[in-house]
Amino acid sequence: MDRISLDRFAHGPKDPQDAPNRFVCMCACGCGMPIHELDVVIECQLTKDLYYSDDCFLRKSDIRHVWAGTREDAT
Numbered sequence: 001m002d003r004i005s006l007d008r009f010a011h012g013p014k015d016p017q018d019a020p021n022r023f024v025c026m027c028a029c030g031c032g033m034p035i036h037e038l039d040v041v042i043e044c045q046l047t048k049d050l051y052y053s054d055d056c057f058l059r060k061s062d063i064r065h066v067w068a069g070t071r072e073d074a075t
């Protein structure tokens with residue numbers, strides 16, 4: 001009797017991870033990072049823009065670090 005492979009990808013359809021994931025868009029911050037299908041990224045729920053990372057979103061957002069109580073720029 002032949003040995004049965006326990007590798008779940010030895011039979012049946014190809015491992016979908018073998019194929020590169022479909023390009024979705026570039027990061028909305030302008031850093032040039034490509035975003036692919038199934039990447040975990042940041043979505044702005046207001047604009048629906050996708051950002052490669054937290055830093056990308058923060059860079060593009062109209063926010064800044066301030067000293068609470070003074071509103072002075074803390075960066």
Ligand SMILES: [Zn+2]
Nearest residue numbers: 027029031056
């Ligand atoms: Zn970016």
